[in-house]
Amino acid sequence: MTRKIFYNGKVLTQDSELPEATAFIVEDGIFTQVGNDEAMLALSSDADELINLNNQFVIPGFNDAHIHIWKVGNLITHMLDLRGVKSIAEMQHKILAYANQNPNLSWIQARGFNEVDFDVPKMPNKLDLDILNLDRPICVTRTCAHQIIVNTKALEIAEINVDTISPNGGEIKYLEDDTLAGHFTETAIGLILRVIPKYTHAELREMVLAAQKQFLTMGITAATDPAVDRDLLEVYKQMDKAGELKIRINAIPIRVPDGALKAYPNPDKYASQHLIVNTVKFFADGGLSGKTAALFHPYKNTNNHGVLRLDEDTFLALAQSSQAAGFRIATHAIGDAAIEMVLNVYDKIAAENVNLINHRIEHLGLPSMEHLAKMQRLNISAVMQPVFISELGNNFINYLNADYLSNLYPVRSVIDSGVLLALSTDAPVVKQYNPIACVMAAMSRKTNSGILIGENQHITLNEALYAYTMGSAIAGGQDNWIGSITKGKFADFLTLTALPGTEPIELETYIEGHLMN
DSSP, X not given: XXXXXXXXXXXXXXXXXXXXXXXXXEETTEEEEEEOHHHHHTTOOTTSEEEEOTXXXXXXXXXXXXXXXXXXXXXXXXXXXXXXXXXXXXXXXXXXXXXHHOTTOSSEEEEEEOGGGSSSOOOOXXXXXXXXXXXXXXXXXXXXXXXXXXXXXXXXXXXXXXXXXXXXXXXXXXXXXXXXXXXXXXXXXXXXXXXXXXXXXXXXHHHHHHHHHHHHHTTEEEEEEEEEOHHHHHHXXXXXXXXXXXXXXXXXXXXXXXXXXXXXXXXXXXXXXXXXXXXXXXXXXXOTTTTOSOOSSOOTTSSOOOOXXXXXXXXXXXXXXXXXXXXXXXXXXXXXXXXXXXXXXXXXXXXXXTTOOOOEXXXXXXXXXHHHHHHHHHTOEXXXXXXXXXXXXXXXXXXXXXXXXXXXXXXXXXXHTTOOEEEOOOTTSSSOOOHHHHHHHHHHOBOXXXXXXXXXXXXXXXXXXXXXXXXXXXXXXXXXXXSSOOTTSBOOEEEESSOTTTSOOOEEEEETTEEOO
């Protein structure tokens, strides 16, 4: 294979031993030398390919540490995208048009509404779907994926009535006349999902390929899929063996599916150049934008404290078994009550953590300073999404008191406390999953309408870039082979015409030194 020498660049390596360079050498897909133009070009021969970077910036490829890869692809290929709808009427119009365009679908599925953005902020219910007079079941998922709305047909197929008991950690909602609202939250969602036909392996493969294609245009060279079921895991393995995975995927299998009566066993570990399985996933609470994240203090103007999806004793036993099997544990915990419960469990299993595994908390919306101190002591990574401030900021402003709001997704405090920060988007919870938008959100802390949230929680460009590259690699246990432009690591990198926050950016994505877009 031809050796490539890239020179005349402004290389931000994210390697503390050599933070900046101007040139590097790639051989067999690996960085073999990093340094200045003079030193690198002095090593060249007639057989080498010389590539002038034209004074562009170069950074490691973005690594989205928490993005639902197949669900991003699903909204491109097999599900109606409702993100951005501004009213129930607009939502109804889109659903009806989609149903008419897809007469062969047995279920009409859609995702993405946010009731706070409606012209009349109101959570839809089954009546808003029944009025469409479709003879097929409809399932509409809120943007957070922690709540769904279904029509009467779907309730009938699932055999759900007023006597149905909700599983622990979930809710079946009712209308004012005590009839079913067709509204389910958290673990109760499983009562509906269990009767919706599963996607085939071929369909899941199509979704992953569609997402991967989009990721490469945005400079995403690695990503963590943080809630993988057994079918999807098998598809990932098949695609890896077929050479179809271009980006590097960290697949995290779930241990407790929605509505399940018992946990799945620990998965088998897996490791290749493009797919690893070394982490398992738990859900401690719900979503903050839909008022199901578990809080010590109630949501504004309510008595609602959200939902704890796991009891501590159950979580402790499962976490012990996963850690003993050598797995990193990634736990969804947004509210302060959920974070406290998760950290109590992590603390209890710390003495048995003989392999010094760095466990994770996903989202970490409202940690206290005491929580951050415990995370630092236990070496717990924080996998966070500042882009939530941009897209879901109106929800937070409407639902949270001033103290909560000022310390929401506190990336500055996380870094200052010595806790490892990894950045991500959690798409398709948000529509914008371009890493540059997430970097900008971490720096600006502004909603899309320009309102500042948490003015003391800004981080710098360099801190954000590190968190989106090396931070994510460390959180996923991949830092020995990706995350920085360092000798011996895979040559996955980006060239950028400018840095985020300065001017419009054009970028090119390289994996193992090969241009991908």
